[in-house]
Amino acid sequence: MKMTGAQALIECLRREGVQVIFGYPGGAMLPIYDELYDVADIRHILVRHEQGAAHAADGYARAGGGVGVCMATSGPGATNLVTGIATAYMDSVPIVAVTGQVPTFAIGKDSFQEVDITGITLPITKHNYLITKAEDIPGTVKEAFYIARSGRPGPVLIDFPRDMQQAEIEFEYPESVELPGYRPTTTGHPKMIERAAELLDSARRPAIYGGGGVNSSDAQAELLALAERIDAAVTMTLMGKGGFPEDHELCLGMPGMHGTAYANYALHEADVILAVGTRFDDRVTGKLDMFARNAKFIHIDIDPAEIGKNVVPALPIVGDVKSVLAELLGRVARKRHPEWRKTIDEWKKQYPMRWKGDGLKPQFIVREIHRATKGDAIIVTEVGQNQMWAAQWYPCKRSHQFLSSGGLGTMGYGFPAAIGAQVACPNQVVWDIAGDGSIQMNIQEMATAVANKIPVKIAVLNNGYLGMVRQWQTMFFKNRLSHTDINVGTPDFVKLVEAYGGVGMRVANESEVAPAIEKAMALKDRPCLIDFIIARDENVMPMVPAGGTVDEMLVD
Amino acid sequence: MKHTISVLVNNRPGVLARTASLFARRGFNIDSLAVSTTQDPDISRMTIVVEGPDAVLEQISKQLYKLMDVIKVLDHQDEAVINRELALIKVNAEAGARGEIMQTVSIFRANIVDVSDRSFTIEVTGSADKVDALIGLLNQYGIREMMRTGRIVLSRGGRTA
Structure with missing residues (x-):
């Protein structure tokens, strides 16, 4: 069938099962947007800043909607996607970004709104393409989606010159992709799995340290069964949150810088650690050569480059987490470790998660949201103290329930990602736990939420500070609060949200918290923001200082 | 120690940039680099001399394999x-x-x-x-x-x- 490049792109998206595009038009995207004008089976959501489109596509993918798609025009449109693409890259989230580009004959001439976006995104995409021949369009789009979602997922960008959008081609969608340099290993090596089972059988103080790979491979059931069978203590990273039910007796919460004391002690004392779909990030390990140094590691990851990158494991297993865990489950012996459990229980008693002092506490607010949502809501976070309080105080039940910019730590991620998550999961309640700093980084997406009747709920934990930086200044820089007090100039969020057409509330006392949350939960057709005026100087605890060891952990 | 590695890649625009950018951002230092076409016009061959301990070389090889256009990486260390x-x-x-x-x-x-x-x-x-x-x-x-x-x-x- 003959069609234009723009029509071909839409047809490819259809074949890939795309239902939603988050985008923003522009000169170099006019032919594609002209096509979208008549498209009824793919929903286009107009954002108010391209960064919002990339984060929304990311939130859509993380919430379980499949590969997220975002679009932007050439030049500044494309560069505005960059932070969102880098966020997705660091957290291995499958998105496909389509950017407009000046016509092929104008490339390299510093044309109006021209930028080398494939060059710019080289280190932050799994792969990227510049279309130079219109007949390559179907094959390129097919490959892009395949690469984004297979193996270790990640973002792929397609740069689409305007003349390629207008060129006429004979459309034929390839059945398969041929990538001789790309064959992800999904099945673990049987010999390695055998030896891993032996090592786990010999363990007296086993621990599981799970990461985002558990969620992206949907391995929750396998991990649960394995942990119960070998009676291992389980700690899940920020990215792994939800990959193991947090109300389970074996679950110790999050490890690392702001993890629970008992998770950190458990890793420190464990003799065998099964590291699953995780990458030994510095926020987890602290000082690397002191990290869990009594343990032998089994490291399962689909990306061979993660194995041995930071920690050399006793047993490396390259493969898909779900498949490897299932294999492992069939080989390990059922064990009980009452003494190990007792030790951990003592740590739990000695160093419980708690908060102290008076005033409206952020921990209390997150607990109240947890109570009101029965622990079922999709929780999206911004970055900073709000992110850590959300992670610490909202225990999750399932994968794809907790969405946070873990690797890149992108302030402004939460709200647009929450919009994406709500679009992917219209029947779920979505909360963005935000700070007064980060919410201002993409507040313009309030217009997107209002226009599309997206009932995202935002809890701003407002302390008038860039709180996490303020905390570090207090603790490590003699309380010299250099440029972290943002009280002056911060808008009245209630008025601001109302100006957009959303619902705003302000809460300053504990007694008002539950009623405000209830009111927010009742709203089904528009966004809502609650401005919680919290105790200003609250710190996130416990804390292992950057590059520190478990012995340096500050408990409260 | 010095390693000489051969990298077979798809002969496409931008492949050299992808490879060089990878070395730069992972902090691997290139001693020398030669690129040319091979007997197969779709495939180019890079010979890269790089200095570093074995663990670093292993990481370089794994990172190279993550590039879609890299087909094969050979470390010629123990080979005639x-x-x-x-x-x-x-x-x-x-x-x-x-x-x-x-x-x-x-x-x-x-x-x-x-x-x-x-x-x-x-x-x-x-x-x-x-x-x-x-x-x-x-x-x-x-x-x-x-x-x-x-x-x-x-x-x-x-x-x-």
Whole structure:
């Protein structure tokens, strides 16, 4: 069938099962947007800043909607996607970004709104393409989606010159992709799995340290069964949150810088650690050569480059987490470790998660949201103290329930990602736990939420500070609060949200918290923001200082 | 220690940039780099000389494999290989020194490819050690200008990548 490049792109998206595009038009995207004008089976959501489109596509993918798609025009449109693409890259989230580009004959001439976006995104995409021949369009789009979602997922960008959008081609969608340099290993090596089972059988103080790979491979059931069978203590990273039910007796919460004391002690004392779909990030390990140094590691990851990158494991297993865990489950012996459990229980008693002092506490607010949502809501976070309080105080039940910019730590991620998550999961309640700093980084997406009747709920934990930086200044820089007090100039969020057409509330006392949350939960057709005026100087605890060891952990 | 690795890649625009960018952002230092097409017009071959401990080399190889356009990575460390470099060396050649330089050139089976009243330009091919040795000997006359290609390598015998 003959069609234009723009029509071909839409047809490819259809074949890939795309239902939603988050985008923003522009000169170099006019032919594609002209096509979208008549498209009824793919929903286009107009954002108010391209960064919002990339984060929304990311939130859509993380919430379980499949590969997220975002679009932007050439030049500044494309560069505005960059932070969102880098966020997705660091957290291995499958998105496909389509950017407009000046016509092929104008490339390299510093044309109006021209930028080398494939060059710019080289280190932050799994792969990227510049279309130079219109007949390559179907094959390129097919490959892009395949690469984004297979193996270790990640973002792929397609740069689409305007003349390629207008060129006429004979459309034929390839059945398969041929990538001789790309064959992800999904099945673990049987010999390695055998030896891993032996090592786990010999363990007296086993621990599981799970990461985002558990969620992206949907391995929750396998991990649960394995942990119960070998009676291992389980700690899940920020990215792994939800990959193991947090109300389970074996679950110790999050490890690392702001993890629970008992998770950190458990890793420190464990003799065998099964590291699953995780990458030994510095926020987890602290000082690397002191990290869990009594343990032998089994490291399962689909990306061979993660194995041995930071920690050399006793047993490396390259493969898909779900498949490897299932294999492992069939080989390990059922064990009980009452003494190990007792030790951990003592740590739990000695160093419980708690908060102290008076005033409206952020921990209390997150607990109240947890109570009101029965622990079922999709929780999206911004970055900073709000992110850590959300992670610490909202225990999750399932994968794809907790969405946070873990690797890149992108302030402004939460709200647009929450919009994406709500679009992917219209029947779920979505909360963005935000700070007064980060919410201002993409507040313009309030217009997107209002226009599309997206009932995202935002809890701003407002302390008038860039709180996490303020905390570090207090603790490590003699309380010299250099440029972290943002009280002056911060808008009245209630008025601001109302100006957009959303619902705003302000809460300053504990007694008002539950009623405000209830009111927010009742709203089904528009966004809502609650401005919680919290105790200003609250710190996130416990804390292992950057590059520190478990012995340096500050408990409260 | 020094490693010589061969990387077979798709012959597409941007592949060199992808590879070089990977080395740069992961902090791997390239000693030399040579790229050319192969017997298969769709495939290019890069020979990269890189210094680092084995663990770093393993990481380089794994990271290279993550690039979609990389088909194969070979570390030639323990393998019999033919390795060659080409150098052009412009050296001072005053009247009194000419005979001696010509003898040295002949011992190294190098060629004088350009002559002026005060200089010779010498072309030498061989292993890096051989090229180093010749440069070492020519230094005493004063090297005015010099250029070396990157190393290129093929396995000995019938084996192919």
